[in-house]
Amino acid sequence: MLAFLLTLMLLLGIVIVLAYAERKVAAFMQDRMGPTEAGPYGSLQSVLDVLKLLQKEDIVPAAADKKLFKLAPILIFAAVFAGFAVIPFTPDLIPAGIGIGVFYLLAIISLDVVGLLMAGWGSNNKYAMLGAMRSVAQIVSYEIPAGLAILSVVMICQSLDFQEISYQQGILLNRFSGLEFETNWLFGIEALGINTTNIGGITTWNIFRAPILLVAFVIYFIASLAESNRAPFDIPEAESELVAGFHVEYSGFRFAVLFLAEYSMMVLVSLVAVILFLGSWNTPLPNLTALKFANWTTGTVGELSGILWGGFWLLSKTFVLLFLQLQIRWTYPRLRVDQLMHLCWKVLTPVALGIVLLAGIWRLLMV
Amino acid sequence: MLFYIFAALAILSGAYMVLTRNLLYAGFSLLLTLLSIAAIYVLLFADFVAVTQLMVYVGGVLVLILFGIMLSSRVHDKSVMSENTNVGWGVTISMLTLIGLSYTIWQAGFSSLPWIQQGDTNVLAGQKSTVQLIGIKLMTDFVLPFEIASLLLLIALMGAAYIATEKQNV
Numbered sequence: 005m006l007a008f009l010l011t012l013m014l015l016l017g018i019v020i021v022l023a024y025a026e027r028k029v030a031a032f033m034q035d036r037m038g039p040t041e042a043g044p045y046g047s048l049q050s051v052l053d054v055l056k057l058l059q060k061e062d063i064v065p066a067a068a069d070k071k072l073f074k075l076a077p078i079l080i081f082a083a084v085f086a087g088f089a090v091i092p093f094t095p096d097l098i099p100a101g102i103g104i105g106v107f108y109l110l111a112i113i114s115l116d117v118v119g120l121l122m123a124g125w126g127s128n129n130k131y132a133m134l135g136a137m138r139s140v141a142q143i144v145s146y147e148i149p150a151g152l153a154i155l156s157v158v159m160i161c162q163s164l165d166f167q168e169i170s171y172q173q174g175i176l177l178n179r180f181s182g183l184e185f186e187t188n189w190l191f192g193i194e195a196l197g198i199n200t201t202n203i204g205g206i207t208t209w210n211i212f213r214a215p216i217l218l219v220a221f222v223i224y225f226i227a228s229l230a231e232s233n234r235a236p237f238d239i240p241e242a243e244s245e246l247v248a249g250f251h252v253e254y255s256g257f258r259f260a261v262l263f264l265a266e267y268s269m270m271v272l273v274s275l276v277a278v279i280l281f282l283g284s285w286n287t288p289l290p291n292l293t294a295l296k297f298a299n300w301t302t303g304t305v306g307e308l309s310g311i312l313w314g315g316f317w318l319l320s321k322t323f324v325l326l327f328l329q330l331q332i333r334w335t336y337p338r339l340r341v342d343q344l345m346h347l348c349w350k351v352l353t354p355v356a357l358g359i360v361l362l363a364g365i366w367r368l369l370m371v
Numbered sequence: 372m373l374f375y376i377f378a379a380l381a382i383l384s385g386a387y388m389v390l391t392r393n394l395l396y397a398g399f400s401l402l403l404t405l406l407s408i409a410a411i412y413v414l415l416f417a418d419f420v421a422v423t424q425l426m427v428y429v430g431g432v433l434v435l436i437l438f439g440i441m442l443s444s445r446v447h448d449k450s451v452m453s454e455n456t457n458v459g460w461g462v463t464i465s466m467l468t469l470i471g472l473s474y475t476i477w478q479a480g481f482s483s484l485p486w487i488q489q490g491d492t493n494v495l496a497g498q499k500s501t502v503q504l505i506g507i508k509l510m511t512d513f514v515l516p517f518e519i520a521s522l523l524l525l526i527a528l529m530g531a532a533y534i535a536t537e538k539q540n541v
Contacts, residue, residue, distance in 0.1 A: 104418055108422050114434075118437065140434065140438070164502060
């Protein structure tokens with residue numbers, strides 16, 4: 005219960021910062037100022053936006069399917085929020101440390117799709133319906149390259165547990181029960197003879213343990229943009245064609261929930277990318293002979309310093325990825341439907357399949 | 372206790388699914404049924420089966436069903452309603468199945484089966500999940516059925532792609 009509340013608070017905080025960042029980043033990329041009035045540099049803008057949304061009337065269209073219309077936002081948010089249950093925030097803080105976390109995350113996110121269909125159908129509006137159809141088609145397709153990219157990480161790490169994958173990517177490797185006698189080698193290959201177990205930092209991140217995962221990371225990142233309906237994959241919400249996509253009929257609190265779910269999805273996919281590829285809560289600074297940067301910036305596990313450093317690194321890496329998502333949104337034009345499907349099925353999926361094969365071979369080299 | 376809650380949920384939503392006339396509502400109540408069954412799997416220490424159930428049925432089959440309903444409905448600007456046909460045969464066959472199942476369950480006498488009496492509640496025995504065990508079993512004892520199933524799925528995939536292709540220059 006405590007984990008639930010803490011995660012919810014953290015998520016709300018991140019989403020509010022993110023909504024503000026989105027407007028500011030967009031403004032600066034277009035040579036504007038963005039919000040300036042509310043608070044210093046307009047920093048209270050998104051808080052006020054939320055307050056405004058909460059005060060608005062909750063309109064349910066007369067011709068809508070009322071039960072489905074009302075249930076849909078809750079289902080969508082619940083599905084995304086359930087994904088946060090398996091995210092390790094620090095070395096010893098994880099809401100639910102189940103052994104098959106990665107698999108669970110993939111499955112629970114697919115519940116989101118059902119909610120989208122429910123919202124689109126319940127609204128009884130052709131724009132909402134088309135938006136939901138496009139959104140679902142896109143999410144279902146892009147789950148495949150994303151899933152394959154995650155699979156290659158799982159093959160390298162030999163684990164479906166997010167926490168175990170996190171421990172493998174840093175100097176705390178031997179602290180995890182079951183991994184006491186493991187060693188990390190540079191690029192995962194023992195023949196090179198460089199033991200990185202105590203060097204840690206960036207050298208033990210998954211993209212360095214097996215450089216092939218760098219490609220997998222790029223594939224996952226592109227697919228995750230599509231899964232969270234972000235530009236350049238935002239045809240489900242294309243303002244110029246569909247008004248607003250599946251949430252066109254929603255207002256007030258229900259719109260706020262949908263908005264929250266959408267931004268939570270962005271946060272969730274970025275968190276997963278950080279955990280699987282970019283070293284999770286581990287520090288990026290390696291130990292260099294006498295300068296024990298990694299030890300200094302890791303803290304002590306189980307104490308406050310460990311929690312603070314872990315949370316700090318995880319969140320700062322996540323914010324870098326989120327910033328990248330925002331930047332891409334304002335840089336690239338929207339893809340057409342056929343280009344979208346071409347990219348997914350004819351480019352990303354074959355490449356991802358190749359990566360899975362190469363990751364298997366790399367794992368054999370690592371043994 | 373939890374088991375009874377989820378079992379009741381599964382039965383109620385399953386009954387609603389069968390009894391409702393609106394196909395779309397039936398689809399959405401199927402979601403609830405599948406979720407409660409997944410919860411029951413978790414209570415039985417079958418975490419992998421539970422998640423697979425979510426992945427395959429909710430993420431795949433249910434979305435396909437909903438898509439089918441949504442694309443084929445709205446032709447007459449009305450939700451699809453199912454109709455009652457073959458009432459006599461339906462009732463007869465379902466009653467016979469019920470009787471057959473009840474008889475079998477009654478005959479089995481669960482409480483006297485040796486493997487249930489010897490059963491250990493600590494199924495996982497220190498392991499964090501059943502995945503390793505399932506993987507090893509699939510690659511050793513059950514490798515033939517596993518491979519045949521994958522071949523079958525591949526054939527189904529190719530067949531689907533062939534049927535869906537527009538015949539351009541035949």
